[in-house]
Amino acid sequence: MQKHGLSASQALESKAQYGDNRITEQKTVGFWSKFKDNLGDPMIKILCVALIINVVFVFLGQTEWYESVGIAMAVLLATFVSTFSEYRNENAFQKLQEEASRITCKVYRDNEISEISINDIVFGDCILLQPGDKIPADGVIIEGNISVDQSALNGETAEAKKSALPENRPEQETFMDFLNEYKVFRGSVVYTGNAVMRADTIGDKSVYGKIAGELQAEEDRDTPLKIKLRDLAHGISKFGYIGGILIAVALLFQRIVIHNSFDPVQIGNYCANWMTVANDATQALMLAVIIIVMAVPEGLPLMIAIVSALNMGKMLKDNVLVRKIAGIETAGSLNILFSDKTGTITRGQLEAVLFVDGSGREYRSCEEIADGLGRLLALSIRHNTNAVFSGENGRMKVIGGNATERAILNFSRHNAGAAAVATLESIPFNSENKYSASRVEGEYNLTLIKGAPEKILSRCKFYYDGQGERSALPDGGLLAARIDALAARAIRILALATSAEKISDGALPGGEWTLVGVIGIRDEIRPESVSAIREVQNAGVQVVMITGDRKDTAVAIAREAGLLNDAASVILASDELAKLPDAALKKLLPDIRVIARALPGDKSRLVRAAQELNLVVGMTGDGVNDSPALKAADVGFAMGSGTEVAKEASDIIILDDNFGSIDKAILYGRTIFNSIRKFIIFQLTINVSAVLISFVSPLLGMANPLSITQILWVNLVMDTLAALAFGGEPALQRFMLEKPKNRNENIVSKRMWTSIGTGSALTFGISLFFLLSGCAQAVFRPDAQNRYLLTGYFAFFIFAAVFNAFNTRTEQKNIFDNILKNKGFIYIICTIAAIQVLMTYWGGTILRCYGLTWREWLFVLGSALIIVPADLLRKALLGGRRG
Numbered sequence: 001m002q003k004h005g006l007s008a009s010q011a012l013e014s015k016a017q018y019g020d021n022r023i024t025e026q027k028t029v030g031f032w033s034k035f036k037d038n039l040g041d042p043m044i045k046i047l048c049v050a051l052i053i054n055v056v057f058v059f060l061g062q063t064e065w066y067e068s069v070g071i072a073m074a075v076l077l078a079t080f081v082s083t084f085s086e087y088r089n090e091n092a093f094q095k096l097q098e099e100a101s102r103i104t105c106k107v108y109r110d111n112e113i114s115e116i117s118i119n120d121i122v123f124g125d126c127i128l129l130q131p132g133d134k135i136p137a138d139g140v141i142i143e144g145n146i147s148v149d150q151s152a153l154n155g156e157t158a159e160a161k162k163s164a165l166p167e168n169r170p171e172q173e174t175f176m177d178f179l180n181e182y183k184v185f186r187g188s189v190v191y192t193g194n195a196v197m198r199a200d201t202i203g204d205k206s207v208y209g210k211i212a213g214e215l216q217a218e219e220d221r222d223t224p225l226k227i228k229l230r231d232l233a234h235g236i237s238k239f240g241y242i243g244g245i246l247i248a249v250a251l252l253f254q255r256i257v258i259h260n261s262f263d264p265v266q267i268g269n270y271c272a273n274w275m276t277v278a279n280d281a282t283q284a285l286m287l288a289v290i291i292i293v294m295a296v297p298e299g300l301p302l303m304i305a306i307v308s309a310l311n312m313g314k315m316l317k318d319n320v321l322v323r324k325i326a327g328i329e330t331a332g333s334l335n336i337l338f339s340d341k342t343g344t345i346t347r348g349q350l351e352a353v354l355f356v357d358g359s360g361r362e363y364r365s366c367e368e369i370a371d372g373l374g375r376l377l378a379l380s381i382r383h384n385t386n387a388v389f390s391g392e393n394g395r396m397k398v399i400g401g402n403a404t405e406r407a408i409l410n411f412s413r414h415n416a417g418a419a420a421v422a423t424l425e426s427i428p429f430n431s432e433n434k435y436s437a438s439r440v441e442g443e444y445n446l447t448l449i450k451g452a453p454e455k456i457l458s459r460c461k462f463y464y465d466g467q468g469e470r471s472a473l474p475d476g477g478l479l480a481a482r483i484d485a486l487a488a489r490a491i492r493i494l495a496l497a498t499s500a501e502k503i504s505d506g507a508l509p510g511g512e513w514t515l516v517g518v519i520g521i522r523d524e525i526r527p528e529s530v531s532a533i534r535e536v537q538n539a540g541v542q543v544v545m546i547t548g549d550r551k552d553t554a555v556a557i558a559r560e561a562g563l564l565n566d567a568a569s570v571i572l573a574s575d576e577l578a579k580l581p582d583a584a585l586k587k588l589l590p591d592i593r594v595i596a597r598a599l600p601g602d603k604s605r606l607v608r609a610a611q612e613l614n615l616v617v618g619m620t621g622d623g624v625n626d627s628p629a630l631k632a633a634d635v636g637f638a639m640g641s642g643t644e645v646a647k648e649a650s651d652i653i654i655l656d657d658n659f660g661s662i663d664k665a666i667l668y669g670r671t672i673f674n675s676i677r678k679f680i681i682f683q684l685t686i687n688v689s690a691v692l693i694s695f696v697s698p699l700l701g702m703a704n705p706l707s708i709t710q711i712l713w714v715n716l717v718m719d720t721l722a723a724l725a726f727g728g729e730p731a732l733q734r735f736m737l738e739k740p741k742n743r744n745e746n747i748v749s750k751r752m753w754t755s756i757g758t759g760s761a762l763t764f765g766i767s768l769f770f771l772l773s774g775c776a777q778a779v780f781r782p783d784a785q786n787r788y789l790l791t792g793y794f795a796f797f798i799f800a801a802v803f804n805a806f807n808t809r810t811e812q813k814n815i816f817d818n819i820l821k822n823k824g825f826i827y828i829i830c831t832i833a834a835i836q837v838l839m840t841y842w843g844g845t846i847l848r849c850y851g852l853t854w855r856e857w858l859f860v861l862g863s864a865l866i867i868v869p870a871d872l873l874r875k876a877l878l879g880g881r882r883g
Contacts, residue, residue: 005108005126018123021202035083061395097720105136125199133851135188138197141163148188212645225329227853228747244288244869245693252697303723307675309667319656327651332669335615341547343657346523352411354520358463372468380496381412384438384448419443436699446498456495460515490556532663539736546595554596569593603629672732679726682808685759692764725828730821758874779859789848798836807871
């Protein structure tokens with residue numbers, strides 16, 4: 001086979017005129033661009049507004065500079081952590097893509113075959129194609145014949161035959177005609193045969209390139225978490241603004257009315273002193289700003305960044321590469337998952353799983369077969385195939401041939417030793433005849449025949465028994481029934497037979513044949529897929545299997561995988577799906593479990609229909625044809641063995657192509673969401689308590705018991721450290737028993753509000769007792785400025801939050817539930833407590849702390865500890881979460 005192709009100079013001219021074969025890479029977002037985008041987070045925006053207000057007051061001399069620095073650090077740290085985590089995983093993804101794109105091609109240049117990079121192919125190049133090669137460009141076959149796998153482009157699993165374009169036949173201008181027997185397309189894989197193609201369409205103009213280019217223009221829709229956080233930010237800002245205004249009004253009312261004993265004359269005199277009024281109004285405005293800042297959970301963006309980063313690292317160890325942080329968050333909210341069958345639910349490789357002899361007896365392995373029949377089976381398999389064993393015993397592997405031949409040959413791996421025969425003549429397999437044959441002579445003088453049962457069984461009058469002796473074949477109905485039963489289990493059948501007559505002129509021998517047996521082949525379901533599918537279904541996620549298989553085969557696999565659990569399950573073939581109008585499809589969608597004979601457009605339509613029902617949609621895929629659906633889905637799961645275009649379109653890459661890894665992605669997504677909710681309970685309980693006490697204090701004629709610097713400590717130090725503590729919460733299997741969260745569901749649930757309400761109301765109530773009762777004041781050393789009482793109150797406020805952290809981290813009645821799986825929580829909470837004790841003695845005038853005696857400490861800790869049994873009572877009344 002020789003085609004001279006282009007010369008080096010012609011290749012350069014072609015490159016100058018038409019360009020090379022590179023696919024334009026999707027624009028990668030740099031670190032600082034990602035950083036800038038992440039500043040647009042709803043919670044970050046609120047913090048930035050609070051920061052600007054604070055900076056203005058710093059310049060007016062009304063607040064300390066370090067408050068602004070603290071808020072700025074919270075913004076920068078949270079944004080940096082989330083940006084760095086996403087940027088790091090994106091770099092890991094780019095390395096994977098670079099490895100996958102290092103493909104070399106055998107190209108004719110200057111009358112010789114040279115190996116060059118796929119990117120260096122130019123228009124007009126002649127490329128040698130052999131089994132296993134990826135076709136590097138779109139073009140036509142100019143010599144030879146091959147069969148190719150085009151499933152990555154069109155989803156069709158059947159091999160496509162391609163042959164040389166006749167010299168006198170004009171080429172037809174078709175862009176995506178996969179049925180054209182002369183055209184081949186980039187992304188296809190050569191199964192069998194050898195050929196030379198001419199590259200006519202390269203780079204971005206190829207089918208592969210155009211699909212990749214279209215993906216870059218598509219916009220992502222908002223993730224469920226982003227919607228929830230935006231709503232939360234709106235609610236918090238409204239609460240902060242209203243609270244700030246009311247507290248400012250309350251303070252002015254206290255200064256103008258209460259302080260003047262409701263006397264109109266005194267009030268009039270007060271208002272006449274404009275300096276006093278301006279000073280009090282400034283203080284009221286300052287207090288309003290403090291309350292607004294206090295209402296904002298500064299630690300939430302940092303907490304989300306930390307918990308996402310920690311779980312992304314854990315997921316990578318579990319073969320799940322998260323490209324976009326939003327992907328892992330959204331995975332936990334999935335309502336429906338459309339999953340490929342091949343390689344995801346099944347192993348993605350054919351295996352010969354059983355052998356049935358002529359009497360109907362079934363064998364699971366060659367070792368079970370008696371020597372006589374076993375040697376004939378090994379002879380029939382090993383001498384009528386293009387596959388061969390490579391390597392020594394113990395390290396042998398099967399190479400060559402197609403997937404079916406490799407599976408059958410591997411079945412005979414442990415069979416008796418090879419017979420001493422020579423192969424004289426053979427008939428290769430082709431999809432039209434559905435058989436192959438070989439003539440062997442030596443220890444056995446037979447023609448070995450292998451093919452579809454309908455081509456072979458009708459010719460067999462005898463079969464080989466266990467000793468290898470010929471016997472009359474029983475009634476054919478028995479064996480036919482066995483074959484039908486195997487087909488119902490998605491097992492494909494090949495029959496093996498022999499004939500004493502020779503091959504004549506390339507035709508099968510006549511006469512009576514002897515059946516060796518039938519061998520069953522299938523793409524085995526991954527054992528872990530069955531349990532993973534069950535877990536995902538128990539998590540409330542509808543799983544729909546999409547396959548190119550026939551409907552009966554798809555049903556058999558779906559039933560074995562546990563997808564068909566009730567009589568209402570709907571199985572549709574692609575043509576049936578196409579006949580359904582959108583309204584009927586949406587009505588039927590909740591019951592659909594299998595789509596058979598699926599076409600590429602089916603996936604995109606299913607995603608669109610599910611999203612119009614406001615469902616959170618996941619889609620798996622590996623081919624170029626899957627990319628639009630992967631991009632459109634809320635979470636696109638690309639397979640690690642898939643095409644580069646599919647990976648580019650995805651949010652998450654399943655490195656081991658395993659459905660069980662998708663199950664883990666959902667679990668980690670739910671873990672992140674639950675951790676975020678725990679932190680929100682913790683932080684809003686503190687914030688609401690602080691706002692309440694700051695609002696009521698002026699009305700009761702008291703100064704705010706929490707100073708500005710103390711509030712800063714509570715908001716920044718406590719919240720930042722707590723973000724680290726809650727960020728390490730473990731992924732618990734019981735999270736998979738929860739129902740998926742609705743896309744528009746409020747992130748703060750009713751149950752969370754009971755926790756926030758109980759904790760903040762109790763803290764507020766104890767605060768009033770602490771500050772106003774003579775009993776509490778009697779515990780502390782007397783002081784004209786109440787320094788020790790206020791020191792004790794600040795310590796109480798912090799330790800109430802510390803103890804409430806144990807309440808918050810679990811809905812179980814056991815507050816230490818799984819705490820050893822998050823040892824970081826223990827270390828950080830102990831650190832907060834230790835720092836607070838130190839600050840109590842050395843905080844001085846900055847933190848308004850002047851030390852406590854052991855008797856005062858007992859009162860402080862006892863008062864703070866009340867929040868634990870109070871919340872346990874709340875849990876008992878509501879009922880603890882199952883699990």
